[in-house]
Amino acid sequence: SQTIHQWPATLVQPVGSPLSLECTVEGTSNPNLYWYRQAAGRGLQLLFYSVGIGQISSEVPQNLSASRPQDRQFILSSKKLLLSDSGFYLCAWSHRQGKNQPQHFGDGTRLSIL
C-alpha cells in the first residue's frame, strides 16, 4: 500500500530564516506530487505540483520554491521566511496514470513564524 511521509510535524522559525520541508511517498512510482498551504480560514491553496523529477509548476507567486530531486521526494523551501508564510502545509500525491485521480495527503506541517 502507498504511504506518504511529511516532516517535521511542527516548526517554529524566526523571520528571515530558511525553510526546508520534506515529503516522501512510498509504495508507488511516478506519482504526481503537490504542496498546499492552509491558512487559518481553512481554504486550501495549491502552491506547487509536479508530474516528474525536476518538473515543477508554481501556482502562485510567492516567497517559496519547490524541488523534486527524486521520483518520490518533494521539497518545499524558502531562503528567507516572512511572517505571512505561517500556516499549515500539506503534501499530497496522486497516481499519474488515469485522469482525475484522488489526492492523498500527508499529516501536514504546522509552521509558525516569529
Add this chain to the structure above:
Amino acid sequence: AQKVTQAQTEISVVEKEDVTLDCVYETRDTTYYLFWYKQPPSGELVFLIRRNSFDEQNEISGRYSWNFQKSTSSFNFTITASQVVDSAVYFCALSGHAGNNRKLIWGLGTSLAVNP
C-alpha cells in the same frame, strides 16, 4: 471557470442526528469529477469519495451517503446517525476533464461539530 461552493460554514448537531453537507459546483466541462475529503482536528485530509459526472447513482458507505444531482449541480453529503468522531471539517472538490485535470478546485469547507 470552475468553482465549488460550500455555503454552510459551520454546522452543529447532537449525536445521532442526521446531517447533510451541501456542495454546489460550477464547470463548463461535460466530464468532470467530484470529491469529498474529511479533515479531523489532527489535520490530515482523508479522501472519502470520488464521483464522475456520468455516474449519477447515489452512493452509500456505512453511515455516509452522497447525493449527486447534475440538474442542480450539487453533490451533497449526508451522515446518518452522526457520532462525535464525525466532528471535522469536510471539503468538497472538483476536477475537470479538459486541460489540467491534475488540479482540484476546493470549496472552503464545512466545519461539523457533533456534540454528545
